[in-house]
Amino acid sequence: MTVLTVAQATVRFLEAQHVERDGRETPFFAGCWGIFGHGNVAGVGQALLEREQSGDPSHLRFFHGRNEQAMVHAAVAYARQRDRLAAMAVTASVGPGATNMVTGAALATINRLPVLLLPGDTFATRVASPVLQELESTQAGDVSVNDVFRPVSVHFDRISRPEQLASALLHAIRILTDPAETGAVTLALPQDVQAEAFDFPEALFAKRVWHVARPVPEPAALERAVAVIRSARQPLIVAGGGVTYAQANDALEAFAEATGIPVAESQAGKGALRYDHSQSVGAIGATGTSAANALAEEADVVIGIGTRFSDFTTASRTLFQNPAVQFVNLNVSAFDTHKHAAVSLVADAREGLHALTAALDGWAADAAHTARAIELAREWDAVVEKAYAGDGAPSVADGLAIQSQVIGAVNELSSPRDVVVCAAGSMPGDLHKLWRTRDRKGYHVEYGFSCMGYEIAGGLGVKLATVDEDDDREVFVMVGDGSYLMMNAELVTAVAEGIKIIVILVQNHGYASIGALSESLGSQRFGTSYRYRTASGLDGEKLPVDLGANAASLGADVLAVSGIEDFRSAVLRAKESTRTTVIHVETDPLVPAPDSPAWWDVPVSEVSVLPSTQHARRTYESHKTRQRTHLSPATAPTSSDERARHDDV
Ligand SMILES: Cc1ncc(C[n+]2csc(CCOP(=O)(O)OP(=O)(O)O)c2C)c(N)n1
Numbered sequence: 001m002t003v004l005t006v007a008q009a010t011v012r013f014l015e016a017q018h019v020e021r022d023g024r025e026t027p028f029f030a031g032c033w034g035i036f037g038h039g040n041v042a043g044v045g046q047a048l049l050e051r052e053q054s055g056d057p058s059h060l061r062f063f064h065g066r067n068e069q070a071m072v073h074a075a076v077a078y079a080r081q082r083d084r085l086a087a088m089a090v091t092a093s094v095g096p097g098a099t100n101m102v103t104g105a106a107l108a109t110i111n112r113l114p115v116l117l118l119p120g121d122t123f124a125t126r127v128a129s130p131v132l133q134e135l136e137s138t139q140a141g142d143v144s145v146n147d148v149f150r151p152v153s154v155h156f157d158r159i160s161r162p163e164q165l166a167s168a169l170l171h172a173i174r175i176l177t178d179p180a181e182t183g184a185v186t187l188a189l190p191q192d193v194q195a196e197a198f199d200f201p202e203a204l205f206a207k208r209v210w211h212v213a214r215p216v217p218e219p220a221a222l223e224r225a226v227a228v229i230r231s232a233r234q235p236l237i238v239a240g241g242g243v244t245y246a247q248a249n250d251a252l253e254a255f256a257e258a259t260g261i262p263v264a265e266s267q268a269g270k271g272a273l274r275y276d277h278s279q280s281v282g283a284i285g286a287t288g289t290s291a292a293n294a295l296a297e298e299a300d301v302v303i304g305i306g307t308r309f310s311d312f313t314t315a316s317r318t319l320f321q322n323p324a325v326q327f328v329n330l331n332v333s334a335f336d337t338h339k340h341a342a343v344s345l346v347a348d349a350r351e352g353l354h355a356l357t358a359a360l361d362g363w364a365a366d367a368a369h370t371a372r373a374i375e376l377a378r379e380w381d382a383v384v385e386k387a388y389a390g391d392g393a394p395s396v397a398d399g400l401a402i403q404s405q406v407i408g409a410v411n412e413l414s415s416p417r418d419v420v421v422c423a424a425g426s427m428p429g430d431l432h433k434l435w436r437t438r439d440r441k442g443y444h445v446e447y448g449f450s451c452m453g454y455e456i457a458g459g460l461g462v463k464l465a466t467v468d469e470d471d472d473r474e475v476f477v478m479v480g481d482g483s484y485l486m487m488n489a490e491l492v493t494a495v496a497e498g499i500k501i502i503v504i505l506v507q508n509h510g511y512a513s514i515g516a517l518s519e520s521l522g523s524q525r526f527g528t529s530y531r532y533r534t535a536s537g538l539d540g541e542k543l544p545v546d547l548g549a550n551a552a553s554l555g556a557d558v559l560a561v562s563g564i565e566d567f568r569s570a571v572l573r574a575k576e577s578t579r580t581t582v583i584h585v586e587t588d589p590l591v592p593a594p595d596s597p598a599w600w601d602v603p604v605s606e607v608s609v610l611p612s613t614q615h616a617r618r619t620y621e622s623h624k625t626r627q628r629t630h631l632s633p634a635t636a637p638t639s640s641d642e643r644a645r646h647d648d649v
């Protein structure tokens with residue numbers, strides 16, 4: 001037996017966890033982020049210190065973040081870059097330190113990315129209640145602020161007795177390492193229990209290897225899927241993040257080439273296939289390419305692979321307009337395979353693709369269909385070329401760059417394996433349709449939660465992962481001024497850790513994204529730009545904010561540029577540097593990227609005194625008529641069957 005505190009036991013246990021997939025074994029926990037307060041300083045904090053001073057090279061590394069939410073972002077980005085085969089823990093104090101992590105927890109769970117959250121909790125004994133930062137609930141004696149983690153965690157537990165720890169830890173790691181279940185796992189640790197000693201069985205700390213499953217498809221399910229695919233005349237693949245997490249990119253390419261089926265990509269799936277593969281039709285949905293969206297409109301069979309089919313991917317269910325469309329969904333989670341009444345193929349993406357390729361041997365989509373897809377993709381690439389060059393854009397205010405030129409310059413000046421990181425604002429949509437992804441890990445846009453403030457912290461997590469894997473990639477963080485203002489403090493952490501990221505800070509004095517959305521919905525860009533208040537509202541001059549000076553004050557190198565040529569040389573200088581560098585560039589918020597011929601459902605007021613809103617409501621109602629339910633159960637057709645399916649409305 002080993003006498004340790006609950007916190008010491010937790011840290012020792014985390015150090016001993018490993019994962020194995022495809023015969024490759026690695027430690028699962030790459031470190032623990034933390035900010036200390038009275039709820040964790042003498043518990044988890046002491047345990048981390050003790051291990052750091054032990055001289056043991058396998059001790060759990062400690063990373064000191066500046067904001068709890070940002071620490072979770074960094075941890076989640078790390079796990080994504082490592083294809084979920086490694087993760088991080090995050091410790092926070094009681095009260096605000098803990099609740100600051102809630103947004104990060106939701107982001108992790110929605111994006112299906114593992115993170116272990118260890119919020120401090122108030123005394124289990126309650127001897128001195130209420131302690132500083134304790135919520136006193138008249139409704140229940142056993143509630144603390146940490147109960148808000150329950151809906152946003154895939155698993156929540158509170159360790160109120162040391163005896164509970166062993167089974168709770170094992171359960172936590174099982175879920176974190178299960179591709180079908182993973183997300184945020186929260187173990188709330190009351191401050192007194194963290195410091196309490198207990199005689200733990202030694203076996204708890206033995207090296208443990210968790211085998212990350214690659215479930216194979218059930219033969220009957222495979223047969224059903226194959227029958228539907230064989231009946232297809234205009235099939236389309238929608239690749240999601242699951243393709244990359246399963247490292248199924250080569251299997252996808254082989255499947256696409258064997259069958260001639262074009263491949264479209266969701267945000268998380270971008271990079272599933274290189275942009276210059278002839279069958280890659282790029283982004284799909286509300287921010288999709290004209291190629292992917294035209295094929296989606298006509299598709300009779302849609303093969304979703306590792307995708308959640310979010311509203312951005314389906315253009316709020318207006319994208320797939322063929323009345324006979326049916327879906328075949330390959331996913332490791334049955335929760336996703338059943339969406340759109342699909343034929344369900346529960347399996348690891350790589351295993352599933354291998355099985356489909358073998359079972360469809362000798363079958364291919366109509367050659368004319370593949371040829372059309374290739375032609376449509378070429379047409380879109382010409383649009384990208386023009387957008388990168390700024391051709392055909394409306395006239396731009398003096399000296400300002402256009403966002404699509406900025407994206408083009410970063411794409412052209414970065415190496416194929418470099419990583420672009422983004423999360424919210426107008427850039428995720430522009431990147432989705434315009435970024436030329438040349439490597440399966442080259443595109444990291446968090447668009448499950450699209451959380452403003454993820455960018456810099458996420459970039460730091462990605463870069464840490466590349467350093468740990470000895471994988472020489474530059475990380476380009478694309479961040480708008482709005483997101484930057486929300487959360488920039490991890491620049492300090494990047495400087496402290498000597499971790500280099502390149503931050504492209506796009507200043508357009510407010511929200512280009514929500515501004516354009518607001519205008520399209522009849523709300524006249526109200527409250528979307530950063531201006532002085534005047535008698536008529538927030539419509540005065542631009543504010544004298546200098547975000548470059550702000551970044552410099554945090555210890556980053558800053559290159560303030562004007563115009564696109566200046567920007568290009570700054571990117572080259574930033575690449576040469578070994579230090580975290582922020583390139584501050586001003587762009588014109590009123591010049592949009594090439595349009596996506598797709599809609600996004602954002603409801604407009606049904607009644608209003610404003611003519612702009614009344615007009616937008618009429619447009620909204622006409623779009624609503626195109627929304628589909630996709631409820632008809634998928635069935636393989638009989639030979640003479642020209643099925644009329646009745647999905648609509
Ligand atoms: C935390 C959070 N709050 C609000 C939103 C809604 N939202 C999405 S984009 C955006 C504006 C982003 O502004 P900026 O970073 O400057 O990017 P731009 O739109 O100018 O490209 C807002 C408020 C969000 N996604 N996340």
Ligand SMILES: [Mg+2]
Binds near residue numbers: 480481482507511512
């Ligand atoms: Mg902005």
